[in-house]
Amino acid sequence: MNRLLLAASILLSAMPLAHADEAAVRAAIKKMAPTATIDKVEKSPIDGYSQAIVGSQLVYVSNDGRYILQGTLYDVDAKLDLSASRMSRENVAKLAAYPEAQRIVFAPSGKPKYKVTVFTDIDCGYCRKMHSHIAEYNERGIQVDYLFFPRSGPGTPSFDKAISVWCAKDRNGAFTSAKAGQDPSPLKCENPIAQEYQLGITVGVDGTPAVYAPDGSRIGGYLTPDQLQASLERIAASANSGG
Amino acid sequence: MRMLLALVFVVLPALGHAATPEETARKAVAALAPQAEVDAVQVSAVPGFLEALVGTQVIYVSVDGRYIVDGNVFDASVGRNITEAAQAHQRAVALRRIGAEKRIIFAPPAPKYAVTVFTDIDCPFCRRFHDQMARYNELGIAVEYVFLPLDIHPGADRKAEAVWCAKDRRQAFTAAMSGADTGTASCANPVAETSRTARAMGITGTPTAVAADGTRLSPQIAMSPDLLVAELARIAQNPVPARQ
Numbered sequence: 001m002n003r004l005l006l007a008a009s010i011l012l013s014a015m016p017l018a019h020a021d022e023a024a025v026r027a028a029i030k031k032m033a034p035t036a037t038i039d040k041v042e043k044s045p046i047d048g049y050s051q052a053i054v055g056s057q058l059v060y061v062s063n064d065g066r067y068i069l070q071g072t073l074y075d076v077d078a079k080l081d082l083s084a085s086r087m088s089r090e091n092v093a094k095l096a097a098y099p100e101a102q103r104i105v106f107a108p109s110g111k112p113k114y115k116v117t118v119f120t121d122i123d124c125g126y127c128r129k130m131h132s133h134i135a136e137y138n139e140r141g142i143q144v145d146y147l148f149f150p151r152s153g154p155g156t157p158s159f160d161k162a163i164s165v166w167c168a169k170d171r172n173g174a175f176t177s178a179k180a181g182q183d184p185s186p187l188k189c190e191n192p193i194a195q196e197y198q199l200g201i202t203v204g205v206d207g208t209p210a211v212y213a214p215d216g217s218r219i220g221g222y223l224t225p226d227q228l229q230a231s232l233e234r235i236a237a238s239a240n241s242g243g
Numbered sequence: 244m245r246m247l248l249a250l251v252f253v254v255l256p257a258l259g260h261a262a263t264p265e266e267t268a269r270k271a272v273a274a275l276a277p278q279a280e281v282d283a284v285q286v287s288a289v290p291g292f293l294e295a296l297v298g299t300q301v302i303y304v305s306v307d308g309r310y311i312v313d314g315n316v317f318d319a320s321v322g323r324n325i326t327e328a329a330q331a332h333q334r335a336v337a338l339r340r341i342g343a344e345k346r347i348i349f350a351p352p353a354p355k356y357a358v359t360v361f362t363d364i365d366c367p368f369c370r371r372f373h374d375q376m377a378r379y380n381e382l383g384i385a386v387e388y389v390f391l392p393l394d395i396h397p398g399a400d401r402k403a404e405a406v407w408c409a410k411d412r413r414q415a416f417t418a419a420m421s422g423a424d425t426g427t428a429s430c431a432n433p434v435a436e437t438s439r440t441a442r443a444m445g446i447t448g449t450p451t452a453v454a455a456d457g458t459r460l461s462p463q464i465a466m467s468p469d470l471l472v473a474e475l476a477r478i479a480q481n482p483v484p485a486r487q
Contacts, residue, residue, distance in 0.1 A: 028319040046310055048291050060312065067289050069303070071314010076271045082310075 024065030025050045032068055045073070045082060053090060056204030058083045084217065091203040092216030098199060102192045103145040104165075104175050106134050113141030114232040116219075119149035119200045119210040122165065122178045123158045126222040127209045131179040136225040142232065146175065148193045149200040149208050159193060166191045215239060267308040268295045275311055288325065289316050298443050299333035301326050330445075331483040335457030337444050345433035347388040347412050349376050355383030356475040358460070361441050362388045363449040364403060364419045365396035368466065372450045373420040378468040384475065388416065390434045391441045391449055400434055401425075407432040456482040 022041045029038055029052055036054045044051035049060045049069070060069040073082045095117050103117075120127045137144055148166070150158035161178060167187035168174030178184050200210070204218070211220040211228070219231045262270070268284040272295050279297045287294040292303045292312070303312040315326040338359055346359070362369045379386055390407070392399035402419060408428035409415030419425045446453075452465035458478055464470045 031319050032317050032322065046291060046305055062290060066318060066320050068317040068319055069289070069312050069314060070317065071303075071312050074275055074311040074313070076274050076304075076309055076311055079275060 018063075021050060021063040024063065025052055025061040028061050028065035028068055029054060029059065045075070051086070053087075056087070056202060058087055087204065088216035088218075090216070091212065091218075092214075094199065094203055095212055095216060098147070098196075100145070102196070103147060104171055105143065105145050106138060106172065107143045108138040108141050110141070112143035114236070115143040115145060115214055116228070116232070117145045117147060117212040119196075119205045119208055119212075120146050121148070121150050121158055121208040122161045122184075124151065124208045128179045128181070130209050130222050131176065133225050134176070137228060140225055140229050142225075142228060147196040147199065149197055149205050149210065150193070151208055154194060154197065159197075160186065162193045163188060163191050166193060262308070264293050264306070267306070268293045268304040271295075271304045271308045271311055272297070272302060288318075294329065296333065299330050299337065299445050301329045301333075328483045331457035331459075333457065334444050334453060334459070335455065335483070337440055338453060338455070338457065341389055341433075341437055341440055343387070345389065345437055347406075347416050348385060349380060349388070349413065350385035351380040351383055353383070354385035356472070356479065357385040357387055357455055358465075358471070358475060359387050359389055359453045359455075360465070361391040361437075361446055361449050361451040361453075363390070363392050363396060363399050364406065364416075364425070365399040366393065366449045368462070369450045370420045370422075372466060373417065375468055376417075379471070382468055382472040384468070384472060389437045389441070391438050391446065391451075392434065393447075393449060400438075401427065403434045404429060404432050407434065454478045458483060 025041050026038055029036055033054070039053040039055070041050055041052045044060050046060060049062055051058055051060050057070070058073075060073060061067065072084070074080065075082050098117075118130070120131075134144060148162040150156065150162050152158045161184055164184035164187045165171065165174045165178050167189035168184060174184050203212070203216075207221075209220065209222060210218060211223060213219050213232060213235050215235055217235065219235070220228070223231065264286060265284045269281050272279055272281050279302075281295045281297055283296045285294050285296075287303060289303060291306055293306060295302045295304055303314075303316065304310070305312075315324050317323065318325045341359070350357075360372065362372075376386065390403040392403045402425045405425035405428045406412060406415045406419050408430035409426075415425065441447075441451075444453075446459075450462070450465060452460040452471070454460060454475060456478060460471065460474055464474050
């Protein structure tokens with residue numbers, strides 16, 4: 001009998017989340033943020049707390065549903081931002097699901113060593129500065145996949161420029177000239193700009209350029225070729241070491 | 244044999260020095276933010292956590308010291324941001340250290356509300372705020388000025404001192420706020436002390452208005468006498484609860 005109880009308790013502790021807890025956690029979030037969409041509720045690293053993914057945010061909720069911690073969770077010994085790493089895992093799937101045919105891709109001539117996804121806005125100074133280094137990124141084996149995130153939103157001149165670039169015959173050429181300050185000739189066609197903008201919001205883009213590494217982590221901001229290469233090497237090294 | 248093992252188990256934890264909550268929290272904060280100065284540690288109302296106070300900022304450390312949460316905690320049962328409440332409480336405590344004798348007070352005959360305003364003679368918005376003093380007073384608000392001359396206004400600390408050392412402080416203050424030369428009077432004054440207290444409270448801009456319960460009032464509200472009186476009335480109804 002004792003054995004059985006022990007086995008049962010071990011099983012229980014390994015289970016993702018008791019049903020009652022999840023209901024309490026969802027109710028707490030709904031109470032504080034009635035319009036929030038809760039994507040997932042799961043066990044958190046902290047004893048007695050669950051974590052919930054709410055759009056691009058991660059919140060920690062006591063299993064009784066009383067306390068909601070909104071902020072960044074750090075692992076002290078590992079000096080690691082656990083909130084960001086959890087959201088990276090969430091983002092990597094969302095970004096990977098976005099088809100290459102809908103991206104504006106600047107690839108190196110040989111086989112790329114790294115691929116980054118960059119959310120960009122034609123009317124953003126640092127996005128333009130970033131694109132001015134595109135040949136150098138490529139020379140270092142970095143493929144840059146652009147998605148549009150016109151910060152001013154749908155129905156604005158920046159959004160229309162993105163559509164015009166997308167609809168141009170030579171997309172990459174039109175993109176590069178627009179980044180050099182030349183307004184694209186106005187064009188309209190079926191386009192994925194609204195979808196890209198929405199994806200940006202979902203993965204937490206709050207400014208441009210927003211650079212995402214293959215592991216789904218956001219590594220910038222504007223990055224010089226040196227900085228981008230260094231970040232990507234660091235991430236690849238820690239992935240290989242299993243860290 | 245069994246007995247011996249049991250004994251060892253009992254004795255071991257007693258041998259190892261168990262860290263106090265204070266030590267646990269300080270060690271964790273120091274590991275992640277070596278430059279942060281922890282002023283105090285207390286057990287949090289949030290289960291499983293300690294609170295480290297850095298200035299008036301609250302940082303949550305798990306009781307085992309493994310995790311830190313930097314952010315806000317909401318108590319869903321009462322719908323309140325308890326981090327902001329704790330920080331307001333700390334600000335209220337700090338405010339009480341600035342006694343009336345360190346302030347320049349513009350009060351109506353029978354004030355309904357009092358608000359502390361950190362001010363700088365060379366700050367344009369502070370001057371605009373002071374231009375409306377008659378209206379604040381008319382609405383029953385006592386404005387209690389505390390000097391916080393900002394580094395971006397070289398010489399503003401000297402002007403604050405000169406005003407402080409004038410025979411009629413209020414008159415000298417009003418004159419200085421309309422651009423009059425303050426002169427260079429010098430005497431013992433609380434300007435450096437109040438500036439330090441403000442910085443410890445996380446206040447780095449002027450004018451910053453703080454209610455008696457420690458709630459920081461947004462500039463949009465503070466700059467409007469009508470909005471300010473409404474907000475002070477709301478806070479008086481529902482103040483940040485004082486803690487132990």
